[in-house]
Amino acid sequence: MTSTATWAGIAAIVVTATTGDVLQARAMKEIGDLGAIRKSQGILQVARGVLTSPWFMSGLFFMALAFFSLLVTLSWEDVSLVGPASASLTFIANALAARLFLKERVDHRRWLAALFVAGGVALLAH
Amino acid sequence: MTLRKYLILAAVAVFASCGDVCLARGIKDFGAVTEANWHQLFGVVLNPWVLTGIGLLLLFFGSYLTALSWADLTYVLPATALSYVLMALLARLFLHEHITLSRWLGIALVTVGVGFVASGPAVTPTLPRWEPRDSETRFSNGTGSDA
Numbered sequence: 399m400t401s402t403a404t405w406a407g408i409a410a411i412v413v414t415a416t417t418g419d420v421l422q423a424r425a426m427k428e429i430g431d432l433g434a435i436r437k438s439q440g441i442l443q444v445a446r447g448v449l450t451s452p453w454f455m456s457g458l459f460f461m462a463l464a465f466f467s468l469l470v471t472l473s474w475e476d477v478s479l480v481g482p483a484s485a486s487l488t489f490i491a492n493a494l495a496a497r498l499f500l501k502e503r504v505d506h507r508r509w510l511a512a513l514f515v516a517g518g519v520a521l522l523a524h
Numbered sequence: 525m526t527l528r529k530y531l532i533l534a535a536v537a538v539f540a541s542c543g544d545v546c547l548a549r550g551i552k553d554f555g556a557v558t559e560a561n562w563h564q565l566f567g568v569v570l571n572p573w574v575l576t577g578i579g580l581l582l583l584f585f586g587s588y589l590t591a592l593s594w595a596d597l598t599y600v601l602p603a604t605a606l607s608y609v610l611m612a613l614l615a616r617l618f619l620h621e622h623i624t625l626s627r628w629l630g631i632a633l634v635t636v637g638v639g640f641v642a643s644g645p646a647v648t649p650t651l652p653r654w655e656p657r658d659s660e661t662r663f664s665n666g667t668g669s670d671a
Contacts, residue, residue: 419597426592433528433590448589469547469565473557477548478621481611482630489601496597503648504598507640511602514637519608521630 404480407471411484414464416491420499421457427500428453478522486519525646529594532587533603533642539584541610545618546577552619595646602641605634 429435429447436444448454471480493512496502504512550573557565568574591600609631615621 419601422589423592423597423600426589429593432593466565469551469568470557470562472548472551473554476621477544477619478612478615478627481544481548482608485608489605492601493598500597502596502598505644505648507644508598508602511637511641512598514633514640515602515605515608518630518633518635518637519605521626521633522608522612 404471404475407467407474408480408484408487410467411464411471411480412487412491414460414467415484415488416495418457418460418464419488419492420495421453421460423496423500425451425453425457482519482522486516489516489519529591529646532591533600534606535587536584536591536600536604537607537610539580539587540604540607541614543577543580543584544607544611545614546573546580548615549619550574550577596648599641599644599646602637605638608634 425448426432429451432444432448435447468480468484471484489512493504493509497504550571551568553571553573554565554568555561569578588600588604591604595603612623612627612631616623
């Protein structure tokens with residue numbers, strides 16, 4: 399398979415995975431600490447809270463898209479390239495998206511962490 | 525951060541890496557996906573390796589969501605990045621992929637990045653209506669402190 403197709407696959411994974419991650423992080427921030435809810439209201443309430451969240455369900459949809467993009471791309475190229483390449487780009491995309499859409503305070507420490515991890519993961523691909 | 529929370533972050537990394545390696549092992553049985561056979565891809569979920577991978581990734585998903593419920597996305601993702609280190613080691617052990625010098629360097633960088641973020645606060649003040657929700661990560665006047 400051509401490397402163009404591989405990189406298109408990796409791009410598809412990055413976009414769908416980042417969208418899914420941000421939607422799900424938003425869902426979990428709204429629902430609150432799952433451990434605390436389980437302790438006070440039981441595991442069923444946790445499941446109900448998560449499964450009835452529209453943020454969670456739309457996040458799940460994008461994660462499913464990311465999963466199938468990953469599966470298809472893995473069939474063209476080794477996991478040791480596809481995994482790290484898509485992951486390192488997803489780290490950067492997520493830091494940007496978390497700042498833009500989740501209004502998280504991405505300080506120097508977190509930017510450095512995202513860059514180190516992304517760089518490290520990219521090196522893993524060699 | 526309690527021991528329980530660190531254990532959940534570790535579970536995220538372990539389940540993610542083992543799940544991905546199982547998926548990779550399973551899809552290798554299927555071969556390359558092409559225009560001719562892509563519709564058979566749905567049958568691949570019956571492959572025992574893919575099934576195991578999906579099971580592990582479900583466990584990953586549960587622990588990941590739990591972590592997101594008390595920590596920022598920009599904390600959880602780097603903090604659980606050790607899964608890529610684990611994935612490289614597992615790929616070497618079980619899929620017999622070669623680990624070069626630059627991969628070992630990559631492993632070192634990821635580990636440093638994880639150290640950076642893990643030593644900081646798990647959650648920062650964000651949109652006012654999302655806080656406080658956890659007695660352990662409560663803020664006053666919107667100024668964050670280490671949880």
